[in-house]
């Protein structure tokens with residue numbers, strides 16, 4: 825069990841590091857985010873995953 829706990833701790837640390845690398849959740853097009861009252865949705869494109877607000881997500 826101890827080994828399992830250590831693995832979980834390691835995964836959580838890796839996850840938190842990756843989240844801090846993403847500065848902010850905001851629209852890829854207009855840069856508006858949850859703080860501006862927009863609903864942000866992730867969309868997977870051939871060149872990677874990008875985030876769109878409710879306006880620009882429907883335009884894609």
Ligand SMILES: [Zn+2]
Nearest residue numbers: 851854877880
């Ligand atoms: Zn937008």
